[in-house]
Amino acid sequence: VGLPHRGDVLKWVGYDGQSDAERSAQELTKSIEEAIGVLRQSSEREVPAVAEALSGIRWRSEAMMTCYPAESRARYFRHTDNSSGNGRLLTAILYLNEGWETGHGGELRLFQPGGDNLKVRTEVEPVWNRLLLFWSDDRCPHEVLSACQDRFACTVWYYDGPNPNVPLFDIDWLSKGSVSPPLLKTQVPLPPVVAAGARPPPQVAAAPTGQVAAEKQSMLTLFFDGRDPEIAQLAKSLELGAAAVLMDLHSAGAATALNEAGAQWSQMLSKEGFEAVKREAGSLFLLLPGGDLLKNCERERWLLQYELDYWRHVEPASASTRQRLSSTLFEPLGRLSSAFSEADGPWWAAPEAVDVWGKALAKENFLVLDNFLPEK
Numbered sequence: 001v002g003l004p005h006r007g008d009v010l011k012w013v014g015y016d017g018q019s020d021a022e023r024s025a026q027e028l029t030k031s032i033e034e035a036i037g038v039l040r041q042s043s044e045r046e047v048p049a050v051a052e053a054l055s056g057i058r059w060r061s062e063a064m065m066t067c068y069p070a071e072s073r074a075r076y077f078r079h080t081d082n083s084s085g086n087g088r089l090l091t092a093i094l095y096l097n098e099g100w101e102t103g104h105g106g107e108l109r110l111f112q113p114g115g116d117n118l119k120v121r122t123e124v125e126p127v128w129n130r131l132l133l134f135w136s137d138d139r140c141p142h143e144v145l146s147a148c149q150d151r152f153a154c155t156v157w158y159y160d161g162p163n164p165n166v167p168l169f170d171i172d173w174l175s176k177g178s179v180s181p182p183l184l185k186t187q188v189p190l191p192p193v194v195a196a197g198a199r200p201p202p203q204v205a206a207a208p209t210g211q212v213a214a215e216k217q218s219m220l221t222l223f224f225d226g227r228d229p230e231i232a233q234l235a236k237s238l239e240l241g242a243a244a245v246l247m248d249l250h251s252a253g254a255a256t257a258l259n260e261a262g263a264q265w266s267q268m269l270s271k272e273g274f275e276a277v278k279r280e281a282g283s284l285f286l287l288l289p290g291g292d293l294l295k296n297c298e299r300e301r302w303l304l305q306y307e308l309d310y311w312r313h314v315e316p317a318s319a320s321t322r323q324r325l326s327s328t329l330f331e332p333l334g335r336l337s338s339a340f341s342e343a344d345g346p347w348w349a350a351p352e353a354v355d356v357w358g359k360a361l362a363k364e365n366f367l368v369l370d371n372f373l374p375e376k
Helices: 020-046 048-055 172-176 229-237 254-261 263-272 274-281 301-313 319-339 351-363
Strands: 009-013 059-061 063-068 076-079 088-095 108-111 120-124 130-135 142-144 151-159 168-170 220-224 244-248 284-287 366-369
Touching (some): 020 048, 020 088, 020 151, 020 351, 120 319, 220 301, 229 244, 229 284, 244 301, 254 263, 263 274, 319 351
Antiparallel strands (some): 088 130, 088 151, 108 120, 130 366, 220 284
16 A cells, blocks of 8 residues: 555455456455345344444445555554545455464454544454454544464445545445345355465364454563664653663663564574664664564654554453453354354344344444355
């Protein structure tokens, strides 16, 4: 994308052509809209506010295919999808990462409602065939964390208001009480992954639904060239708080501390010396949780300050929040998903499943559906 706050590579895909990508987008959105239609109709009694909101959907966006490259440890800073009245109501993301494991990173971190809220609600791993739905406004501020594997996803936004600045596609059948899109088949095959080299495996074990990441160590290390008076003064003038420590690259413990970013960095410092590290990372750089390096901070001071402020104030999800989400959302949906076969139709359309995820969208403002599309 080429913006300082996000590092993904993306392509917008429409629905009118006959390319593999366009056919995949058509099939995916049909299934998402079937789910929205089922939820809209089924939630009229239990969660009427959700039904009313969904009945206002009139348009969908093009499908946004994204890759967050592992090589650059790409991420997307905290934001909301509709912070300026752009018409977006609902965000739908299908993850396309086969063999994704805990530890690969790339979680979508959801915060508690509020434009400035830094209390984490949950972290959703981008595992294969997982659909994430959430409201696009400040009920669901979020960010994408960096990953050590290339991370693929397809995102579609549903609009209840016009936006003349982007191509939108009319889907007013949703507001007319239909349960499913016209001509939708009961089963929609899983779209082929657009990214080169990524293909669905023959059999994929069901991933834990919406697994909430455990609290993570949030200590930062700010490395600086202590022999450069200007850099040393800058480093020592920053407000680090309890979330970060200073480390002079010429100190005895620097190589050990750098090992958190990967053995190659500590080996570089030990074998080739400070100048080699300086050429690669700059005179001032920040080691983030998970091993990411924010390089050349002497030139990107606003970015450094953003990270320091962020990590000084962010609060991991509380134990009570994790327990509530597990017992009311993730575990019930996981059991229902495992109990259905593809011959039964979409598991998430069963009344007992719709009841769970309809209430989740009303109370928690998001929901996670694993095994969303059939693997045929």
